[in-house]
Structure formats: C-alpha cells, structure tokens
Amino acid sequence: MNIYQNILSAEKEGKKLLAVLIDPEKIDLKNIAAFIEKIHQSIATHIFIGGSTDIDNQTDNVVSVIKNNTHLPVVLFPGDVTQISENADGILFLSLLSGRNPEYLIEQQIKAVPRLKNSTLEILPTGYILIDGKKETATQKVSNTKPIAQENTELILNTALAGEFSGKKLIYLEAGSGATEAVSQKAISVVKKNLSIPLIVGGGIRSKKQLKNAFEAGADLVVIGTAFENDETFFEDLKK
Ligand code: 1GP
Numbered sequence: 001m002n003i004y005q006n007i008l009s010a011e012k013e014g015k016k017l018l019a020v021l022i023d024p025e026k027i028d029l030k031n032i033a034a035f036i037e038k039i040h041q042s043i044a045t046h047i048f049i050g051g052s053t054d055i056d057n058q059t060d061n062v063v064s065v066i067k068n069n070t071h072l073p074v075v076l077f078p079g080d081v082t083q084i085s086e087n088a089d090g091i092l093f094l095s096l097l098s099g100r101n102p103e104y105l106i107e108q109q110i111k112a113v114p115r116l117k118n119s120t121l122e123i124l125p126t127g128y129i130l131i132d133g134k135k136e137t138a139t140q141k142v143s144n145t146k147p148i149a150q151e152n153t154e155l156i157l158n159t160a161l162a163g164e165f166s167g168k169k170l171i172y173l174e175a176g177s178g179a180t181e182a183v184s185q186k187a188i189s190v191v192k193k194n195l196s197i198p199l200i201v202g203g204g205i206r207s208k209k210q211l212k213n214a215f216e217a218g219a220d221l222v223v224i225g226t227a228f229e230n231d232e233t234f235f236e237d238l239k240k
Contacts, residue, residue, distance in 0.1 A: 003046075003073050003090040003122050004169060007221065010045075011198050016215045018238070019046035021077065021177075021202070021225030022066065024058035026051070029065055036069045038235040048223055049088065050077035052138035052177075060085040075124070077223075079142060081111040090122035092172070097159050098130045099145025126170040126200070127163025131156060131187060133179025133204050140176060150181065153190045160191045160199075171195060173219075175203030178226045182210055185217035192218025206230075208237045 010017050020039050027035070039047065047070060049063055059076075063085040067074055076091040078084060084091065093112070096104035116123060130139055130147040140147060148155050160171045173183045173191065182204040192199050201214045202223030214222050227234050 003075060004124055006073070007170070007198050011220045016219070017045045017221035018043055018211070019048045019075070019200075019202075019221060019223045020044045020228055021048045021050070021223050022062065023051035023177075023225060023229070024049060024054050024062040024083075025056070026229055027062060029062065032062075032065055033069055035232065036066065038232060039072070040070070041240060042235045042238040043240055044238070045072065046221070047072050047074050048077040048092075048225075049074060049085075050079055050083055050092075052079040052142045054079065054083050057082065059083045060087065063087045076121070079139075081108050081115070084112060084115045084119075084121075086119050086121065088121060090124055091116070092126045092128075092170070093123045094126050094128040094172070095163075095168070096130065096139075096143055096145060097127045097163050098148050099143055101143055101145050104143045104145065124170055125168045126172050127160065127166070127168040128172045128174060129156060129159050129163070130174050130176065131183050131203075132181075133175030133183075134181040135176065135179055137176025137179060137203070139174065147176070150184045150187060153187050156187050157190050157194055160195055164195060164197050168197065170198055170200055172200040172202065172223075174201075177203060179204030182214065185213055188214060188217035188219055206234070211238075 201219035206227035
C-alpha cells in the first residue's frame with residue numbers, strides 16, 4: 001500500500017478523499033465492527049487514528065482491531081510519541097508549524113525515531129497548521145501554542161509554504177477537534193492555489209455542506225471525527 005502515491009494520484013484525477021478520525025480514548029471496541037461497516041458504506045477513503053492524548057495506551061490495541069476489520073488505509077495521526085503502532089499502514093509525521101513550541105516542532109519527532117527507524121510504517125512528513133476555530137481545542141492546550149487567526153491568510157499561506165519548502169509532503173490545516181468554526185474557504189483556497197503538495201483540512205466539519213465547501217475550496221483530503229462520534233447517522237448522508 002503506497003498511501004502517499006494514492007493521495008497524489010487522487011489529487012491529479014480530482015478525486016476527493018475523506019478520512020474518518022477515530023480517537024482511541026473515545027471509541028467503544030465492542031461497537032467497532034458495526035462502526036467500520038458504516039465507514040465502508042460511506043465515501044470515506046481512509047481511517048485516521050489518534051487523539052491529543054491516550055492516557056490508557058489504547059492506540060495499539062485499537063489499531064489492531066481496526067486493521068482486522070478494514071481494507072482501507074489506516075494512518076496514525078498521533079498526539080505524541082506514545083501513540084505509534086506498528087500495526088497501522090502509515091503515520092502522519094507531524095510538525096506543528098503554527099506553534100513555537102520546540103516539543104512539537106522537533107522534540108517529539110526525535111523521540112519517535114527509535115520506534116520508527118525499523119518499522120514498516122509509511123512515514124508521511126506533514127506540516128500541521130492550527131487555525132483559530134473559535135474554541136480552545138485540545139491541540140492548543142496540549143501543545144501550549146496559539147492558533148493562527150482565520151483572517152490572517154498571509155501568515156497561514158506563508159506557514160504552509162515554509163512547510164512545503166522544508167520538504168513536507170502534506171500540509172494539514174486544522175481548526176481543532178470539535179471546533180466551532182471550520183477552516184474558512186478563503187484560507188483553504190489561498191493555500192491550495194499556491195501549494196504544490198496535497199492539502200488536508202479538518203476540525204469542526206459536521207455536515208455534508210461543510211464537507212462540500214472544504215472540497216470546493218481546494219481540500220484534497222478532509223478529516224472528520226467528532227461529527228461521527230456524536231451521531232453515526234451522519235454516515236447516511238455520506239453513502240457511496
Ligand atoms: C481533528 O481535524 C480533526 O484533529 C477532526 O476534527 O473532530 O472536529 O471532526 P473534528
């Protein structure tokens with residue numbers, strides 16, 4: 001499975017991608033098979049697994065169970081180095097470029113190397129940019145960083161391009177899990193018009209209309225977690 005090549009091909013063909021985000025701290029493993037069946041019947045193309053924290057070290061177990069139940073690519077979206085599981089297909093190797101906290105710019109990445117250097121996980125270098133979703137999100141609290149204002153599209157763009165110029169393969173515009181305001185169409189389109197690598201957008205997207213807006217503005221892959229956690233009937237709106 002070559003996750004990155006598939007994302008690039010989809011981008012080239014104009015095929016939009018949707019990742020369902022599963023938080024190991026919140027998912028009920030007893031319900032997982034039924035939940036994954038709903039994912040399979042929807043337009044979702046990827047399963048992302050992660051959260052800001054994983055206090056009970058559930059990630060490895062959750063990844064194994066999910067891998068046994070799906071053919072979709074399973075990609076780690078880790079809050080920190082403890083959330084790395086060999087059983088996934090790939091990992092978003094994130095640097096929080098909007099923040100100025102060295103722990104999330106480079107320290108966690110260095111700590112991850114002993115776990116990654118002999119692993120078969122596909123590593124996806126990702127510039128992660130937190131944008132103000134009008135609610136203090138877990139990412140903000142845990143990373144102790146400030147998001148960029150939605151209106152400051154110049155800074156959002158320059159941060160995204162600094163990521164691309166540094167060799168990141170993906171840029172992720174993040175309003176934060178459960179954000180009140182999703183990343184604006186303006187911010188998405190400004191970044192997409194100037195970026196040469198695929199663009200991921202997530203945080204606060206909870207309707208088909210918002211998903212469509214993000215795609216139309218230029219998101220190549222959208223990530224949705226909370227909306228499915230709160231109401232699994234949302235999958236009905238996103239049937240294949
Ligand atoms: C959060 O971008 C993801 O990291 C998804 O956000 O939970 O608000 O869908 P939601």
